[in-house]
Amino acid sequence: MSETMTTSRPATADVAERGNASKVIDRIGATILAIIAVCTVLLLSVPSLIVIAISFTETAYIGFPPQGFTFQWYADLFARDQIIDAAVTSLQISAATTCLSLALAIPAAYGLVRGRFFGRGFASALIVAPQMLPGMVIGVATLFFGAYIAFRQSNLMVILALTVFCLPFAVRMVMARLTQLDPALEEASLSMGASKTRTFFEITARQLVGAIIAGGAFVAIEAFDNLTVALFTASPRSRPLSVELYNLVQFDSSPMVAALSSLEILAAFVVMIVLAKAVGLDRLRT
């Protein structure tokens, strides 16, 4: 419509015809676009739904469509000490990595955003650099470094390596918020007599809560799920859940694996809803 409206010449047959042709093309284009978008939506959601569906099957093998309905595989899961231990290990690793990452990231972000010092560009580049590397490289490098200084694979090694891997997420989230924060808020607090420390805790940190929660949640999830770093740094005697699951996926074909996966999907969904309520989903994009 707009084509003919803005033409200065009167709408001749030629113009009208061309308008119709482009209308047909537009309709085809819009249809293709919509079809692909629907495919993408299915691609994003259906695999998880299939895993959940299969976790309730009564058959002893993975098959589609699932047959009957049973919680047996979930029961099996909780009966296996090996898996419970691995889950506990993963929770410990996740908690420790999150605390360590945030403890390093919050002051680092503050220094990088508010500080004026020589080599600030270099420091920021170093702090976000690990994010550009595949987890495998960080895992391998830590393993080698450990071997070099006679430090064995262990939960501690997983935590130290994962913190390197996760630090950039946390720093960038806090930095993003801090950059938007008006420095005058801090100056206002100072001019009212508050110390820098008090200002940081009562004013600055309060404004960063959302970013800290979002960043912390991302680190916690990544540290819990991570396989690429953990595979190289975890001790064979206390394996985190991700490594345990990796072995199960390769060597166990029972629907119990689907049950474990379903639980992880469920947990991720709960975390996301909580995050969306707490800080808003848009925040998660940074």
Next chain:
Amino acid sequence: MAASLVDKVMKGGGFWPAAPAFLYLVVFFIMPMAVLLAFGFVPIQRGTVQSANFTLEYLFDVLTDDLFWRVWWRSFYVGVLSTFFCFLFAYPLAYIHTLVGRRLQMVILILTVAPLLTSALVRTYAWLVILGGRRGVVNAVLMDLGLVSRPLRMLYSDFAVIVGMVQIHLPFMILPLITVLSSRDRKLEHASLGLGASRVRTFFRIVLPMSMPGIIAGTTIVFALSYTNFIIPQLLGGGGYTTVAVQVYEFIVVILDWNKGAILALLLLVSCFLFVLMITLAGNRMMRWTEAKA
């Protein structure tokens, strides 16, 4: 006392708050990376340095091995094809995200972010279920519909690996595209339509070029992730399916030849950076118009 110490640290110039993180990365990132580099060029036996002799032997071994180049070629085309299909599937959804109401936008965003919070391993496992064997979802459906009489062999192939990579890396493509597309100036499209261009033409001549920064961000991330992923090829590609990343894992964890593993890891890293650099430079050439803004 403690408070005044913190005060002093914070007053002493901007660097001090960043110092712990900086120090941490020097010890647990820079030094390990240095050791990784060294292990590629110095003989190693069971994690201990045998002699401090610098040697290019491992590098030459790898580079003169035909097998390596075949494996590398697979890493490369799997990375390229995954990135291409990721872009193909991501763009329409990201574009539609900017055209629909707030509710639907939220749904699209949740659908995109949710997989990010689920472990990649679980999502890879889903593809084992979908593509796997005669009882896999696809074969079950195809056979029920009578379209095929024998189950198709889909798992343990390039196809399976690329499908897995595309699905698992989709969010990393969609999010930067949404960011750049939702901040675009709609007036340009109205202007294009007003000048008589069709919507399709407007899309290809205006919307697509304007979203170049998001395209570069998305493609570099997805390429780097696909090129260096070793879990998906191992699970969906099967036993004989190797890429450079898979070889790194095998040499270090299974064969315990750390010299070869280190040099392969370094080659993987360096080549990955080179490709990312090439994508960025090529992309920047296509958006020289952004330079005029400054």
Next chain:
Amino acid sequence: MPIEVADINKHFGKLHVLRDCSLSIRDGETITLLGASGCGKTTLLRCIAGFETPSSGKVVLGGEDVTRLPPNQRGVGFVFQNYALFPHMTVAENLAYGLRVRRADRSTRKAKVEEALALVSLTEFADRYPQSLSGGQQQRVAIARALVLRPKVLLLDEAFNALDAKLRVAMQIELRKIVKQVGITTICVTHDQTEALTISDRIAVMSKGQIDQFATPTEIYDTPTTAYVADFIGAANVLPAELAAKLPSLGARGSREDRMIVIRPENLTVRPTKGSEPLAGTIAFARITGPSVEYEVEAAERKLRVLVSRADHDMLDIGTPVALDVDKADACVAVSGSVEGSA
């Protein structure tokens, strides 16, 4: 409390943003640092507040040298451009923050906060959050928050910028009243000359990191000392002395050749002419500004502004040849310096 600013210099890297700035401000006085953006006025204010440390020079508040003191030990009240109200605290909590820092007990805090809110007539907004207030209300909260601590001096950095034009004037008058009622020494920073004229006892006009003139509004307008000051406050025609000498009623003024003469538009007169005049021109543009007519006259390759009361004057058409003269020769002052692109 009196403020003494002595020979302050400030460098940011290679930039020399403040050059030998000195001010001596009397107790209870309200002064304004006025200048275009980038002239260093905000930096000077921040040096007084303690957010910046001068490279050299001294800041003395009520006899105490505070140059090296951090901002939280200076006892200054600061009102920020965007008010910097803490978004996670209510109005009352914002006001009480500084009192809590000073460990005032609950009842003292309550009394002082109520008193301060009454001063800015915001008593009923105590429990609201800053985001739910209008711009003018937010500004009054910011002023009350600074005043509740009984600071030695009150500093305002472009505090009226975020308000719309009408509200701005009302708030300026309001501020003037509050400040006089409290009797506090006040320094404002602005680029808006009307604001400076409204709120100040004295104005310091700054350009390029220097204080050009520090005097009362009347003095600044009537006897500017530099061409920059003349041009910045009100409109001015700044002419080289030799050219100004051609105006019949003015004659030779200013002994030296490098001096410039400032003539306010309302002090210039035009009359239509046919013959040759010492300083003739043509009307290039004319517009009515309420009770007066403003002309732009092209003469001697310059554009001069002339403001004539419409009471006993027939408006002249564009293109009319005119002769220029001055009304009161005394009101024309000689200044140093020049103005780029002067009218």
